[in-house]
Amino acid sequence: MAESRSPQPAPVEAWITGIGLATSLGEGPEAHWQALQAGTINVDETTFKPYVVHPLAPVSFDAQIPKKGDQRQMEAWQRIGTYAAGLALASAGIKGNADILARTDMIVAAGGGERDLTVDSGILNTEMQGNAAPGFLNERLMSDLRPTLFLAQLSNLLAGNIAIVHGVTGSSRTFMGEEAAGFDAARVALARIASGQSDIALIGAAHNGERKDLLMLYEFGHFALKAPFRPVWARGADSNSGFALGSGGVFLVVESKEHAEARGAKPFARLSAVVADHARRKSGGEVTATLERLWNRLGAGKAAAIITGATGAEPATAEEKAFLAAHAGTPVRATATRFGHLVEAQFPLGLALAALSLSRGELFAPNDPTGVEVASLTAPSQIVVVGTGHWRGEGMALVEAVR
Template sequence: MTESNSAKSGPAEVWITGIGLATSLGEGLDANWQALQERRVNVDERTFAPYVVHPFAPVNFDSQIPKKGDQRQMEAWQRIGTYAAGLALDSAGVKGNKEILSRMDMIVAAGGGERDLAVDEGILTAQAKGNVAPNFLNERLMGDLRPTLFLAQLSNLLAGNIAIVHGVTGTSRTFMGEETAAVDAARIALARIVDGQSDIALIGGAQNGERKDLLVLYEFGGFNLKEQFAPIWTRTGHPGFALGSAGAFVVLESKAHAQARGARPFARLTGVVGDHARRKEPGQITHSLEALWSKLNVTSDKVAVITGATGAEPATSEERAFLAAHSGHAIRATGTAFGHTMEAQFPIGLALAALSISRGTLFPPNDSSGFEIEMSTPPTQIVVVGTGHWRGEGMALVEAIS
């Protein structure tokens, strides 16, 4: 790590200098921005019927993962994440810079890998027919599951693949825990740079929503959106989230480090806070979000809110109650356009906040309920909100650089 100026001049200012987006709407900043301008939604109501998903847009993985062997040993979510990470490094202008990449911190928010559906189906079929011995389950799992499949399920393999493919070989951390994993990834990376423990970091997450095993898992909790797509704020009659496939990464960097290499920032990240409401009584999520808001330095009258609201209940109704108390601000729900991408949802919010500020305009609403309103002035502050469908809340403040 290069010598930091934070000890001499106080806390470091943290810039967002790179953004990588690969989603159901397309690859790269321009493609996603144009799709948002056109209020486009890529949704599939048939392949996994009755469940609704946002499928990943076709990309040429070779452009960011040139070795076919590397691609073959990755699961889909790892390819998506490694691809998006490469886009972020390109965007920041550090792709291939071995000196910087060798000391770049990396914090990845990741879920688990895919299951072997054939094995699972065989076990469930045998159990349904009553053909089960006392040790049946253990014997089948030990005998049928391939060791390579288990290795491919390891959550920290996304970070490992990013290190192998792109050469990001500084410190590495992997957090699990859906939306809150990404909140903590951003919070810790920000704190390290502010305190001078790091100069530059890559953070983000990825999700393959086109997985039968995931749909079954979330159906057990009654979380899936079924039958027909609807914007986030109109799902009260049929709540649920539509799983989305996406990768989102951002490069965070101290101002001094960025200026020294001539990097141009998209925006400034000034605060990330998180909480874990007990969710035992109605209103606890709303209270948690209000407490988080009070910890951010929201001072501008040109404030927008980008939320990863899921559409699942009761979390979305409680989040909406909080947002309604701040009704003077333009609100955008990323779940309408991208679906719910779990660990990637908060990084998508960070990416779109930085992109909106850098382009001097908030993308238009895509909401038939009227809850989202137009914003005619350039935003100077954007609050990114992440409320977990099951647990955890978080916020970040992204600001224009004066």
Template sequence: MSQAKEVWITGIGIVSSLGEGLDAHWDALNAGRINVDETRFAPYIVHPLAPVSFDAQIPKKGDQRQMEAWQRIGVYAAGLALDSAGVKGNQEILSRMDMIVAAGGGERDIAVDLAILNAAAKGNLAPGFLNEKLMNDLRPTLFLAQLSNLLAGNIAIVHGVCGTSRTFMGEEAASIDAARIALARIASGQSDIALVGAGHNGERQDLLILYEFGDFNLKGKYAPLWSRDTSHGGFALGSAGAFLVLESREHAQARGAKPYAKLSRVVTDLAPRKQPGAVAKSLEAMWPKLGLSSDTGYLISGATGVEPVTSEEKAFLQKHPGYAVRSTGTIFGHTLETQFPLGLALAALSISRGALFPPNDPTGFEVEKAGAPNQIVVEGAGHWQGEGLALVEAVK
């Protein structure tokens, strides 16, 4: 059996509530900035997308118009990652670049939904009314909600990424599996280079309503993740896109590309959540599979704030006190499918900058840790289901 290929992270694209690009994010993280909006969707809290000129990565206005915000965010972040990797516009590479995208159900047309609901409430839902609305009021790319694979399709149209394409659905677990499968394909030699990531628009009334049905939303006043009421908890949705360019070491070296870091392992699980403590047990069972070299280090957590899963994640983390923890949920909000690739991106960025960004946690659970990290663990557990761990390492 041939030896697994080393997989490098050669491109990183991030757009979020903190801004766009690596320098803007690094500066914001080190300054401890957090961007939240407590009034626009009150009583719900969101981390809104920072001002972005989409023209920079999606130059055709027609392309922008046929996308809803979640697609524009994802396509924009994908373009940043391709620029970062130095492959933007390289048709030879893009024509064979694989793409693995994690996506939700797409955005609904709120105006059409409201028209139908109002008509029903007033008793005006005549025969054929619903079909008429669906045929005449929805754009062709909608079937009540936008197709999930439209993000990958628009990345192909706008940026020319035309290798194999896979779209995974399943909220947080979808992006963990996307990273796992991309890593496995490149490590085994089935692929040379891949674009992996997700985009999420947290400023959506339909999502806030959906998650309110499950009592998942943080309400009233923003609080850092580890400060939230453990008797209830909740997440503040965030808008963000995060994409990575992954490629084999040999492929990167052949084109003279420099790595930010390498992705060494991704392990996943699906704990039986009805059993108390199942999430902590799941994470603990996956921990040895990372092959860590030390009982001290750095860890980026995608904890959501939802209970009881967040308390179980914290219990797991407390069993590894040598690891300095950082929560993306405090800073970026919860970005569902984007949360895991965002954690991978921040880990690779931190390794490339020679430091972990400082804590942003008034409880003291997150601690300072000096030194240049050689390994960073990325941890994610879905608010409803799915867990995963990844190991990002410095390239030697």
């Protein structure tokens, strides 16, 4: 990036004041903390056999999406996200606060496109039997697609549903692009707050990993993990590399310190910096070098810990391991072992767990037989969140304790 030459006013400090979490480990910060400390992993090796997924723990959508009509207008990924967004707003103490919500900026990282599998396979069966007249596809789609399915597939309609259900209307932007969408959402939201372009933002993402159409997309590249489940650091570069898709929604409320203090909100942590890059990955070592550059730009100190969204996809994860090896002594935790891969939501998940850890004054327990993760007894004052996209995108954030 071109460096700025114009003298800028001192950046505004940004706090994470709300966390909304609904994943395979349950919902809410407390349940997540207990599950992490207990080493719980919720993995399903049979429903999508041979593929491994981390299914969403049961939640009562009614609690955050009271109108059944709204729920019916959404596919699972939108329901999960709208639910988690409601939890984040409640956590920040702004749920139902029309005045603040009307000027809350929203950046959602989204995929989309949940298919109607029955419609697809019905059409393909007829086509493959050679019975399809010209225009057959049109006729079947016209009669079989639910008119509102499109709205449940559109990427920006997670944000749209959050606006409708929770009244967040300051602005609404949806970033796409897998893992990178997650760190760019945080990066742009922070840049806007730091420069005074925005006071408060809702950022996050949702992912439904229990989808055969999505498994297909990643299996095209042979990235979908097949049973048996193994922790991400134990997957290695052999035939059992790759990621298990996970389900979950993660949202954060980020606001300027001044805005938070004026309304008496307490911070979980400070979001100090988010940086990202896009290595071409044409030759070995580019990812490692990019992560090292991002680390240097963050300026983390020796007391830092790392929470990474390392996917298990190769060669990206091997390159990330090389980066981590250069920082041996810094405690590491991988979200993919515990939650699976939430793609767009993986980086927001890292931010949420970093903020949670810092607010509790300890890093959660290691869960790794290979020795990459070791117990840490010192209270972290800084946590670096790392996101290495399975195919493209490198991102990093510095989250710090507010003392």
